Amino acid sequence: MIHPFFAVVKKELGSVMKDRTIIISILIQLFIASFSSGLLLGMLSLYDADTIMRFSGAGIRIGVVGDASAPLASLLTERGLNTQTFPTLTEAQSAFYNGDVLALVDAPQDANGLIEVKLYLPDSDTVSSLIRMVIQEPLKQYENVLRAERGIEVRYTDLNGKPATSFEFVYSVLIPMLMFFPAFVAGSMSIDMITEEVESKTLQTLLSAPLTISGMVGAKIVAAVFLAILQCSAWLLLMQMNGIEIQNQGWILALALVIAGITSTSAALSAAFLQDRERSQFIYSLLLLAGVGLSTGLNISPITTLSRLAVGDAYTNGWNVMIFAAVFAGLYFLLLKVSRRLMI
Amino acid sequence: MNQILVIAWREITRLRKRFGGGASPVAVIVLLAVLGLSAYTLRDTVSLGSGLYRVGVSGDVPEINDSRFSVLEVNQAEGQNLLAEKSIDVLIVNADVFSREDDKSQFAVRALKQYMEKEELVRVGNSFAEGDAFPLRVGVNYLNAAQPPVTGDAGDSPPQTVKPEEVIIPSLTPPPAxxxxxxxxxxxxxxxxxxxxxxxxxxxxxxxxxxxxxxxxxxxxxxxxxxxxxxxxxxxxxxxxxxxxxxxxxxxxxxxxxxxxxxxxxxxxxxxxxxxxxxxxxxxxxxxxxxxxxxxxxxxxxxxxxxxxxxxxxxxxxxxxxxxxxxxxxxxxxxxxxxxxxxxxxxxxxxxxxxxxxxxxxxKPITRKIGDAIYLMMAHSKPWFAVMLWSLLVIPAVYMAQVVMLAFATNLPVGLILGATLLASALIEEVVKTVGIVVLAEHSVVKSVREILWLSFLSALGFLIGEKLLLLVSVSVVSQANVSGALFGAGVFLLIPLVAHFFFTAFVTLLRIKLKFPYWLALGIGTVIHFFYNVYVLRGGA
Incomplete structure (x- = not known):
């Protein structure tokens, strides 16, 4: 005969499969993941100068009034922009209206000790915001040239590196989100499973089976965490198939498991105190928010720990996961103490 | 109206009882304090790339206060070792920055560049006169490219701008986003x-x-x-x-x-x-x-x-x-x-x-429940009226669903975006046009082939009217958006799309009701045909 504990686990998993609700959850995650990367792609192609330069840099033709060897003109050319020099603004203007250049940069002029540059952009929002995006860097460099002429040295100007937005997004947003969203859902599900028994008054019937109240709550938590881990493993696999390199996968899964345990246990705790779904879900969301805030404040954020594990940080390892495991154990102990409240 | 207010008052009382009751004031205050504190820490520390980079510093280096970097104080030799064995990503020794060739180190350099740029601006701004620290002013002007100025005899007239000049300091004014x-x-x-x-x-x-x-x-x-x-x-x-x-x-x-x-x-x-x-x-x-x-x-x-x-x-x-x-x-x-x-x-x-x-x-299964819901909405009026009105009224929902699909599709490889969006929108359109008729048939309100054809025609007509109304509003605003045109099939001749809509609707409903195909299969076949029709139209065939 199957142990009553596992019978409850099996019953909960069965109902999730039967209702097909888990499909919605997976759909949401897929949607969030693709939506946020779509958003990133869109933002990069509009707001990131490097991306704009890579895709349409050659098409951005800028008319510069004055000498081609003047500092500003050469900085624009160095940026990879397609520049064309004109001796006067009038000639540059006719090139603009002929469609030879998209924008004009007038020669720098001295105005009471300040240097003034006039920029002429087309009236189209899209093109002019793209041009302002790509022209920003050369203008800043030109500012540094002018500062140097005034004897002001700006340090660290020769840094370059590679555009990091995609890397930062994948490791600090996408991976933590996909690993912790199932945990968040597991908490909500634990509340649903527990309060449903209380509110529909089936708890007493369930307890007539040879199972303690802690055993019953524990079984529900196990079911929720099991589903979370299943989803996390699937995401890890999918991300690898997409060519995202993830280090320390074992520890990452362990961390996801522990966090799902923490969320489910805190959810069960709030259900034990409040007994109804409406308030429990509310308090659970607030607790979650507070937990994220506090852990960040104490510098042990699970999100940062996960990011570091995933990039293979030299100073992050299983011990960092143990901290959360200790929290989990503490919370579970507390739950064992208070789960009797559900029987009242 | 009075009834509504009574129910509204009852609702407020219910809420008060639920959340006002057993909660102890101490617990509320503690919770609020914790929330405030966490909002405070989150505001300061959460950013893209939080905790990803490790930086070694040695000598006179400005303080690095950014959640992306963990800073390690090292001496130069030790720092070089750590950098080589990939324990740190960047090493800063006074004004010099050392990095490796691999991606992670280069990403760290870029992040550091962004941070140092800001720090240096603050330092320069604080220690020098404003005119020296920020010596450049850029006047941004806009010209109407479509309207060249009438060239007078005065050769060097200032350009005719369309908006007043906006003066910016490049290092202090981020581009408009x-x-x-x-x-x-x-x-x-x-x-x-x-x-x-x-x-x-x-x-x-x-x-x-x-x-x-x-x-x-x-x-x-x-x-x-x-x-x-x-x-x-x-x-x-x-x-x-x-x-x-x-x-x-x-x-x-x-x-x-x-x-x-x-x-x-x-x-x-x-x-x-x-x-x-x-x-x-x-x-x-x-x-x-x-x-x-x-x-x-x-x-x-x-x-x-x-x-x-x-x-x-x-x-x-x-x-x-x-x-x-x-x-x-x-x-x-x-x-x-x-x-x-x-x-x-x-x-x-x-x-x-x-x-x-x-x-x-x-x-009941959720699909069954949705079917019942549609039937309940339609059952109160004559089928012909209900079907046409249904197709007309769900247009806004279809429109929104298609926009969400488009957002979804941007994640696909570029070549597949249009195709996937077209396929998804064909599916959504076929569902809304046929579902009413299918549900009515299940409740035996609609039986004969003639009725099915007639309702299919009305459904197509209602959908087309709604579609064109929406197009009218959107086209006047969305002048450059070809996507909207593609999604809603902006055909000039209304007759061809009407016939097409009618054909697809009749096809799917007949497959389901008369030939007893499963609904998903009938929909699938209809969607594929609709998809090819859309592709044909987009290629300029009709």
Whole structure:
């Protein structure tokens, strides 16, 4: 005969499969993941100068009034922009209206000790915001040239590196989100499973089976965490198939498991105190928010720990996961103490 | 009206009892304090790339205070070793920066560059006179490329600009990006969503303990019940809008005008949740799905404010415009607001039809439940009228679904985006056009082939009218958006699309009703044919 504990686990998993609700959850995650990367792609192609330069840099033709060897003109050319020099603004203007250049940069002029540059952009929002995006860097460099002429040295100007937005997004947003969203859902599900028994008054019937109240709550938590881990493993696999390199996968899964345990246990705790779904879900969301805030404040954020594990940080390892495991154990102990409240 | 107010008052009392009751003031204060504290820490420390890089510093290096970097004090030799063995990503020794060739180190250098640029500006700005620290002024002017100035005899006349000059200091003025304003606009949405979750919970609570049944037997109409229960939450949601507009220096009347349709829309969606759920788990999942979809629908287009006119399908775009003090007209206002209000009206109609005990308490597969819901909405009028009206009224929902699909599809490889969107939109269109007829046939309201053909024609006609009406509103705003044209098949001759719509609808319904194909299979076949028709039209064939 199957142990009553596992019978409850099996019953909960069965109902999730039967209702097909888990499909919605997976759909949401897929949607969030693709939506946020779509958003990133869109933002990069509009707001990131490097991306704009890579895709349409050659098409951005800028008319510069004055000498081609003047500092500003050469900085624009160095940026990879397609520049064309004109001796006067009038000639540059006719090139603009002929469609030879998209924008004009007038020669720098001295105005009471300040240097003034006039920029002429087309009236189209899209093109002019793209041009302002790509022209920003050369203008800043030109500012540094002018500062140097005034004897002001700006340090660290020769840094370059590679555009990091995609890397930062994948490791600090996408991976933590996909690993912790199932945990968040597991908490909500634990509340649903527990309060449903209380509110529909089936708890007493369930307890007539040879199972303690802690055993019953524990079984529900196990079911929720099991589903979370299943989803996390699937995401890890999918991300690898997409060519995202993830280090320390074992520890990452362990961390996801522990966090799902923490969320489910805190959810069960709030259900034990409040007994109804409406308030429990509310308090659970607030607790979650507070937990994220506090852990960040104490510098042990699970999100940062996960990011570091995933990039293979030299100073992050299983011990960092143990901290959360200790929290989990503490919370579970507390739950064992208070789960009797559900029987009242 | 009186009835509605009575129900609204009852709702407020219920909420007060639930949340005012057993909560001890100490617990509330502790919770609020914890929340405040966490909001404070999160505001300061959470950023993209949090904790990803390790930096070694040695000598005179400015303090690095950025959540992306963990700083390690080292001496130079030790630092070089750590860098070589990949324990740190960058080493800074005085004014020199050392890095490796691999990607991670290079990413760290770029992040460091962004940070140091800002720090150096602060240092330079603090230690030198303003004219020396910021010696450059850039005057940004706009020219109308389509209208060359009439060339007079004066050769060196200043260019004719279309807007007053905007003077900027490049290092202090980031290029215009609506991102921050989108975030501000998003602040409006969050309380509305949160409040509407309470609205949903209230319905569910009453459904679970069967008080809704008692209410339904009282001499009030379902319409009055829904409106009465919604009223306190809607008032509360709109007051948060006023508060946010006041705190962020926005225009209060304008904010209300922009967000009232949005509020109605979000409430409409959340009204559907308690009507369809079967277990508590359902609600959690459905509510999450709805929240993500609506947020995506609202936020995604607003990111492209001023970059594409398609951005106007989200009301957040209007809010972004409001914060930038840029004007917008009635058409721009109606493009997002009209479909949202229409969906609210539709949801209210559906709600009044579905709020009966038999529907609420039945435990059936979700698809079956949706079928029943559609039947309940249609059963009260003649089939021909119901089918045509249905096709016409669901257009706003179809439109929104297709926009969400488009957002979804941008994640695919570029070559597949258009194809996937076309396929998805063909599927959505076929579903809405045929589902009414199929449901009516299941309840034996429709039987003969003639009736099916006639209803298919009406369904196609209703859909086409709705589609063209929407196109009329959107085309005048979305001048450059070919996507909208592709999605809605902007054919000039109405006859061809009408025949096409009729054909697909009749085909799917006949397959299902007469040849007893499973509905999914009939839909699949219809979708594929529709898809190829769309591709043919797009290639310029019709």
């Amino acid at each position: 609506p991102f921050t304003q989108v975030l501000v606009a998003l602040i409006y949405i969050m309380p509305i969503t949160f409040i509407s979750i309470f609205f949903t919970s209230s319905f569910m609570d009453e459904k679970a303990n069967r008080r809704l049944t008692i209410l339904l037997s009282a001499p009030v109409t379902p319409f009055q019940i829904i409106l009465g229960k919604m009223l306190p939450y809607a008032v509360f949601a709109l007051s948060t809008t006023v508060l946010i507009a006041y705190l962020t220096n926005g225009s209060i009347p304008l904010a209300l005008m922009i967000f009232a349709p949005t509020t109605l829309f979000i409430f409409a969606i959340y009204l559907m949740v308690p009507l369809f759920y079967r277990s508590f788990k359902d609600t959690t999942f459905i509510a999450m799905l709805v929240t993500t979809m609506t947020t995506a629908y609202l936020v995604f287009p607003a990111m492209f404010t001023n970059s594409s006119d398609l951005a106007y399908i989200s009301p957040l775009t209007l809010a972004v415009k409001m914060y930038r003090a840029e004007p917008f007209g009635w058409r721009e206002y109606l493009l997002p607001s009209l479909p949202m209000t229409a969906i609210f009206g539709f949801a209210m109609f559906a709600g009044t039809r579905l709020l009966n005990e038999e529907f609420l308490m039945g435990y």
